[in-house]
Amino acid sequence: MPIGPADSMAVPRFAGPATFARLPRRAPVDRVDIAVLGVPFDAGTTYRPGARFGPTAIREASRLLRPYHPVLDVSPFEAVQVADCGDVAANPFSIPEALAATERAATELLQDGSQLVALGGDHTIALALLRAVAGQHGPVTLLHFDAHLDTWDTYFGAAYTHGTPFRRAAEEGLLDPAAMTHIGIRGPLFSAGDIPGDEGLGFGIVTSYDVADRGVAAVVDQVRQRIGGRPLYVSIDIDVLDPAHAPGTGTPEAGGLTTRELLGILRGLTGCNLVGADVVEVAPAYDHAEITAVAASHVTYELVSLMARTRRDT
Numbered sequence: 001m002p003i004g005p006a007d008s009m010a011v012p013r014f015a016g017p018a019t020f021a022r023l024p025r026r027a028p029v030d031r032v033d034i035a036v037l038g039v040p041f042d043a044g045t046t047y048r049p050g051a052r053f054g055p056t057a058i059r060e061a062s063r064l065l066r067p068y069h070p071v072l073d074v075s076p077f078e079a080v081q082v083a084d085c086g087d088v089a090a091n092p093f094s095i096p097e098a099l100a101a102t103e104r105a106a107t108e109l110l111q112d113g114s115q116l117v118a119l120g121g122d123h124t125i126a127l128a129l130l131r132a133v134a135g136q137h138g139p140v141t142l143l144h145f146d147a148h149l150d151t152w153d154t155y156f157g158a159a160y161t162h163g164t165p166f167r168r169a170a171e172e173g174l175l176d177p178a179a180m181t182h183i184g185i186r187g188p189l190f191s192a193g194d195i196p197g198d199e200g201l202g203f204g205i206v207t208s209y210d211v212a213d214r215g216v217a218a219v220v221d222q223v224r225q226r227i228g229g230r231p232l233y234v235s236i237d238i239d240v241l242d243p244a245h246a247p248g249t250g251t252p253e254a255g256g257l258t259t260r261e262l263l264g265i266l267r268g269l270t271g272c273n274l275v276g277a278d279v280v281e282v283a284p285a286y287d288h289a290e291i292t293a294v295a296a297s298h299v300t301y302e303l304v305s306l307m308a309r310t311r312r313d314t
């Protein structure tokens with residue numbers, strides 16, 4: 001029988017340790033089906049720092065999450081064993097060392113049979129997570145929610161930053177180029193060549209305005225047809241949301257998705273072969289009334305619930 005969250009009718013939500021959704025840590029459980037792993041690292045940021053405090057903020061905001069998901073009809077913490085596996089001790093002064101530590105931690109969890117949802121941290125960490133996931137599943141298709149492409153080559157000569165992880169992942173053969181999609185892209189670019197360069201890697205783009213014009217259902221249908229039954233990795237930069245919905249992030253862009261649109265698209269992935277995910281770029285120093293952290297905690301809950309439902313039904 002899985003060990004679930006603390007009973008909120010016995011222990012108030014504001015009491016006790018701030019694990020994700022008040023779940024047990026790794027130590028008390030004999031197995032972990034879905035692991036929540038923090039990666040408090042932000043040395044790859046190019047504008048406002050602070051995402052190293054993201055995992056803590058997401059966990060704190062997740063205290064209010066409840067155990068039953070009525071839309072997906074799953075109680076994720078009863079269906080499978082979910083645990084908060086703590087934080088990676090990522091070197092704050094060395095990006096290569098931080099990536100290596102993150103890859104090791106993720107690989108260890110995946111080798112034990114866990115599925116992984118990581119809490120960032122900046123988007124640089126996605127490269128390490130993709131290395132670990134591809135090591136278990138081979139090249140994966142990527143569904144990337146973001147205001148930005150994150151497929152640039154270098155920034156101030158640096159090849160490993162939060163704006164370059166998916167170019168490096170493509171170069172390393174971690175991604176399936178037949179079915180990769182960005183959702184939520186918007187805002188100015190560095191040059192007219194950015195989009196063709198991104199397309200050359202195999203990405204399709206659904207802008208935030210496409211979502212607004214066409215609706216969630218049409219976007220979900222397009223994405224699902226593209227993904228098919230391929231192993232799927234979902235990477236969510238919280239700045240995919242409009243700053244009205246997520247002010248606490250390092251590189252905000254006007255004109256983004258609503259929280260409702262993001263949750264709707266994620267719920268449309270029910271039944272997809274979701275093998276890993278991350279939620280990144282929550283920078284609580286710029287947040288107001290925990291708006292961003294609350295959004296990120298609910299996004300994480302959606303991802304955990306999707307994984308739990310698939311495990312329950314297979």
